[in-house]
Amino acid sequence: MSDETILLDINSVHAVYNKTIKALNGVSFQLRRGEILALLGSNGTGKTTALKAISNLLPAERGQVTSGTIRFEGRDVLSEKPANLVRSGLVQVLEGRHCFKSLSVEENLISGGLGRSSSRREIAADLERIYAIFPRLKEKRRTASGLTSGGEQQMTAIGRALMSRPRLLVLDEPSMGLAPLVIKDIFRSLKALNRDDGLSILVAEQNSTVALRYADHATVIENGVAVLSGSAAELRSRDDIKAFYLGEGAAFAHDRPAA
Structure with missing residues (x-):
């Protein structure tokens, strides 16, 4: 190796x-x-x-x-x-489905892009990519993360990490x-x-x-x-x-x- x-x-x-x-x-x-x-x-x-x-x-x-x-x-x-x-x-998703529960699913995802100083165009492109990976998140994009299911919160946490590329x-x-x-x-x-x-x-x-x-x-x-x-x-x-x-x-x- x-x-x-x-x-x-x-x-x-x-x-x-x-x-x-x-x-x-x-x-x-x-x-x-x-x-x-x-x-x-x-x-x-x-x-x-x-x-x-x-x-x-x-x-x-x-x-x-x-x-x-x-x-x-x-x-x-x-x-x-x-x-x-x-x-x-090197991006980690901690145990426990950590989300900003008062923010919408999409706002949570965007925060991942902001962490790496992405441009608006990059964030928009990455959002569409995340929604293609997890279609349920697109359906819940305007919903507060704290009101989504455990599975949707985990998808949001993973999606936010993926926004960091x-x-x-x-x-x-x-x-x-x-x-x-x-x-x-x-x-x-x-x-x-x-x-x-x-x-x-x-x-x-x-x-x-x-x-x-x-x-x-x-x-x-x-x-x-x-x-x-x-x-x-x-x-x-x-x-x-x-x-x-x-x-x-x-x-x-x-x-x-x-x-």
Whole structure:
């Protein structure tokens, strides 16, 4: 694998909360350009911490990376401000369907374009693209986001991230609390973006069954350590891995810092 194929490189990352609570213990994995990588593991294993470290968001939650390196397109993530990482193409959708609930769906989407200083023409073009990906958002474009369904709020959060024109889209538990058909629609849309536009995607997902269906590769985290990596097809076919590491399709709760 040549260096040019690596978009994101996490090498032996250790992280703590409040200077004492260990959350990551030497996590390492790589994401190649143009692939979907699923980050899997049960509750409290460190998946969310890993994603926040990648976007350099841990300091805002009294967390810090104590050793190791994280590089996005060769640049040191830990020396960059989160806003600069977004402008450089690393865009995260946090767990919990974060929207500005008093703003309309379209206003939420536009805020994503403003974050990268898009022109009016670029914003208009990007809006039409998002509405083509998520037709339901076009129907609800004038509705306050707080009055839309959970699935529509998740689509809005993803759409707002796409308005920033990411090269790497990072998603934390996008299926949480959503109906199976909505989950399928969202993952099909993500797969289409990956296939047609070459968008690289990193997704931490409680629903291992759907994640392994749409991902190219997967990494399993246990006790803050990446214990297993391989093709999604390989992990999907191994009953021992599904039962021991992935809980056989169990819906994991939101992971908290591992003690």
